[in-house]
Amino acid sequence: MTDGAAANVPAAGSPPTAPDTAWASDARARLAQADADGAARFDRNDDIDALLRARAVAVDTLVREAWAHCLPADAPLALFAVGGYGRGELYPQSDIDLLVLAEPDAQAAHADALAQFFALLWDAGLPVGHAVRSSAECTAAAAADITVLTALSEARPLRADASAQRALADAIDARHTWPPHDYFVAKREEQRTRHARFGDTADNLEPNLKEGPGGLRDIQTLRWMALRVLGARDPQGMIALGQLGADEYATLERERRALARLRFGLHLVAQRREERLRFDHQKTLAARLGHVDTADNLAVEQMMQGFYRSAAVVLRINDRLLQRFEEQLEGEAVAEPIDAAFELRRGYLAARDADWPALDAASIFDLFATWSAQPRVRGLHSRTARALAEALPAIPAYTAATPALRAKFVALLRGPQAVDTVARMARLGVLARWLPAFAQVSGRMQFDLFHVFTVDQHTLAVLRNIAGFASGTPDERFAIAHEVYPRLRKPELLLLAGLFHDIAKGRGGDHSELGAVDAREFCSAHGLSDADTDIVAWLVRKHLLMSVTAQKQDISDQDVIHRFAREVADRERLDLLYLLTCADIAGTSPKLWNAWKDRLLADLHTATRLALRRGLENPVAAADRIAEARAAAEEALRGFGVEGDEANALFATMPDETFLRGRPDQIAWQAAVLRGARAGTARVSARTLNAQGAARIGALEVFVHSPDRDGLFAAIIATLDRAGLAIQQARLFDGPDGHVFDTFEVLPAEGQRTVAAEDVERRLSTALAAPDLDTIKPARRNQPRHLRHFRIAPQVEFADAADGRTLLSLVCTDRPGLLADVTQVFRAQRLRVHDARIATFGARAEDVFKLTDERDHALDPAHRESLRAALIACFEGDSR
Known part of the structure; x- marks a missing residue:
């Protein structure tokens, strides 16, 4: 916008008459044109930061024109953009947050003009959020509400001289409110609370791009903490202070830009302020971003997989930086040695050698073994986590690994906290390196309402359910799982089946059959016996059998039980398949498991166990089954005070099928x-x-x-x-x-x-x-x-x-x-x-x-x- 374009703005102080309406109409048209240009540039795949800045610049022009129209040039008032607008980032449907800084007498003297200014912006189509405060009022508001302080810390002058800028900076200085430690603790708790609203996972079917875990708000929170705790106004400042690696900065910037592009596109397709990536918009946005359906992977699934992977990386770096801020405020803790290789620092597991892991994959597996044996560990120390991230390329796929390294992995599956270990390896990127098939399903969603988690997160949920069976504490959701699990000969076989049961999703073909092939190759390579390998491969291939039989067939029909028992063949496979089925259904969706499914599977397990005990060559005749059921029911009927002839008379009124x-x-x-x-x-x-x-x-x-x-x-x-x-x-x-x-x-x-x-x-x-x-x-x-x-x-x-x-x-x-x-x-x-x-x-x-x-x-x-x-x-x- 050139200076000449502002010449048509009515004179300052004029009443809100035809000139106001004309300017507002013209401003609307110019804003619409700027938004249309931005949408066209978005579709041309222009730089997302340039698009965000361009919209902020277009809005700056209109805001300054409206200010010049409504307020005298010598008015003792200062105008700031705050919040996201203050950062110079404006999405197509974002609010415009403004602060007018003025002392109380100036506020009163120009109240009408300010009201005209805000009304004019609304008439121009700008959704304005505003506050008019003095310096003292800014301090009080910031002290009362940390979100106010955060918004003000992003302040950017639109019409403010150096004196006003210093006054605002002083008003929110840590000397007056929210010293660094208090700010850090409050913002960290704010993030935890916000994450909890979304189930502490980014892997929701309709994720919130702004507020959800791993979303843009998490990146902004790190920026705000860096400013308050370190005095670093940008990531480069954190790099200079040694709190952020150049590689971490590059990774975080890459994911921020990916998330920003998604959010910008979401605003375009929704045509309103929308931060949740709803089903209503997912397919349209995926197409606008250039994704194309393939035989094995829908465009919408490709887009969502990109989001989930970005969010996972943001969460990983977020954990590291929060820990570094904590150390900055509280100082380095005294190390507690664990062994020659590892120690605890404020409860975080750390490598003692500054050069760890020196591109040695065996040392990485040793880290997870030590972690599993230390229940006091709060997590991985940030510097060790960064070293691990940098060393990921040194981890070979299991097919290229030495027998000794494979043995270490199997030892982790058989060791304490095996499920937690697998989950940690997945979260930190290790499992995807060791098992490339797992990398393919990481962040992979299925566009339906049956699978509410990505494939990798569903797999981890299944493993957590298995860990629950192993805990020895009965879970009221599962009627007999706590009785069945202790009978397992080798619990790691169930763990491997859970890991592989969905690993071939998205490849085309039957994922159960393809996954069974993967499982067989993996088990053989890791030295499992042929018999154990056969069991794991069979479980993966048949992991849907029990669910389909229980829910789609009549399990009170002895022919159904006989056919199912023939498929299962023995008690060990029955127990393993029952536990895997319970864990799989309950890990698919919180709403999918219920008392009805629990009883169906328990009844099928019990009936099949009896059939196997009797012998598959000895099915029970219908007359015998009726006699057995009638005798058992007569015994139960005594609990109702009914027996003898009365019981027989009641039974006579009931159909044989009962x-x-x-x-x-x-x-x-x-x-x-x-x-x-x-x-x-x-x-x-x-x-x-x-x-x-x-x-x-x-x-x-x-x-x-x-x-x-x-x-x-x-x-x-x-x-x-x-x-x-x-x-x-x-x-x-x-x-x-x-x-x-x-x-x-x-x-x-x-x-x-x-x-x-x-x-x-x-x-x-x-x-x-x-x-x-x-x-x-x-x-x-x-x-x-x-x-x-x-x-x-x-x-x-x-x-x-x-x-x-x-x-x-x-x-x-x-x-x-x-x-x-x-x-x-x-x-x-x-x-x-x-x-x-x-x-x-x-x-x-x-x-x-x-x-x-x-x-x-x-x-x-x-x-x-x-x-x-x-x-x-x-x-x-x-x-x-």
Whole structure:
């Protein structure tokens, strides 16, 4: 902007009339043009710092013009840009933070002019945040709020002479407020609190580029600390003081620029002030940044992997610098020798030799061995951490390593704190060097709602769950894991399976098969026996088998158990696969593991163990299974005060399938519910699901015994849906005398409160007493925002069931109320539901129903096509 462009600004002190409006309109146009130029330069991949400065310069011009218009030239007022604007960094949608420095009498004398100035900036389209303070007021505000001090420390003069600049600097000087030590402690705690808001991880599906862990705010915090603690106004000053290496500075600058480019682009595509990289914008931004989908890696996944890797590096350097600031303030601690190679300095593990590790990979593994044996260690000393980072290229891939070095790695897996050791090696970049396949999945995200962590962070979460099993302390989330783990012959085999189970994600092909190949090569190279190598490779190849069997098949069916037992073959593999499956599901998403899955896997483990003990060549006949279940249920029924002839009479009213597929405690409970039942009336009971932790999360088992009538299943589902309950499993039996025996396992839907069993009983009893079940409809809801970005093409498939009924397999995008809407389609099609298996994986619903028409006949081809069309129409309306 040339000086001549300011000639059209109205004279200072003129009333806010047509000239103000004309200037504001012209300023808006110039700002829009500057932003359009900036967007075009961004798309040309111009330097991001130049773009940030250019926008700050464009805004500076407008702010100065508005100031000249509203304030007399001789007014005793000073104008400063503060915060990010003060740094000269302005993103397309950032606020404009200003400070007017003036003594109280000057503030009062020019109050109207200042109000006009701020209003004019708003009219020009500049979102202004402002403060008008005297020097004393600046000191008081900074003392009361460290964020004020931080913003003022970035002050840049827009209309301020040298005297005003000195006055502001003096007002916030450490002599008056926030001395270096207090500032450092407060800002460090502020960062910890901020990180905690994001789960202490950068690996969120919708990360915050500014405030999240490893984001731009962390880099800015280091800059502010350097200024307050060291008096260094820029990184070069820290280098000169020996607090920052030139290599560290170059790395930090590289990641800052990468993050800044992401944030700038996010503002452009969102067209508003947005710091969270939401699903709404991820694909658009990835395309704008030039990423292109490949067969194995979506553009959005490439972009997100870049972010996660940048954030990880920022966090790594952040840890080092915080430690150096602490040392600067508190002084070097007296070293406590551990052995000839390592010592503790203020609780941090440090190499004693200044030249460590001298490009010696064995010394690096020795560091981790020492760390694992020292529970007092707070972390790695910053200088040793930097030396380790510089020595990473000296670490060979395991394929090129000596047998002795491989032996050291295996010793780490067998040593104390093995999982912590692997996590530390991953965080510090060592594991990616030793195991190049791990480097490929570091920071790799999957664009879905099922996997909420990057592959590497998910892997580490799985390993942490395994460490929990090893702790000896029962975890209420896992019913039998604490009993199974102590039986393991070699726990490191489970650890290796956890490390490799997802390591081939993103390569194309079946990641389980490819990962098994990697695991076999790794185990063989590290000297594991052929038998142990076979076990690890089998676990990786079959790591989804138990989950799929439990959630998609009927594990009360002895044929299912027999087939699964044949796959597993022996007790050791069963125990290892059970623990790996629990750790994998619970490590995929905090919301994915629940009491229902816990009990499914525990039941499958128990049933398979019994089958293996009996011998796969000796399956139990149906009559024998019924007799065994009936005897066990009769014993359990005594706890309800029922035995003898009364127990036999109750059992006679129950279908044989109950004894084939139900648990003894469940059969006994349902039989007790039937005491006193009157013919022709519905009986409803609900209880806390019989699994560890079930009561805590509100899991319930609901039993409905009712005369069968059309629309019954849809009415039950709609009522449970209205109660805020999500159905995990449905078991539907046709009993004697035209009655149904329906059992549902339910959890509170996401965001819903826990529902009491008595409330469920009341709601269902009232609903089933209605003369017309068709009046009971599910609640109508808007689809959650995030589901719009994970649309799954619906799949509707039919098959013939062995009992002559029709099997419907349904795969589609999950959403609240989906099952209730599906049952309404069934009702409209005049269908009867005889069984249902409900499974949800993130945003993906995979449900199976056994259906007939109103005459209990299988669906003919015409009816199947009619149902398919109705279901597709239902799903296509999900965007409502």
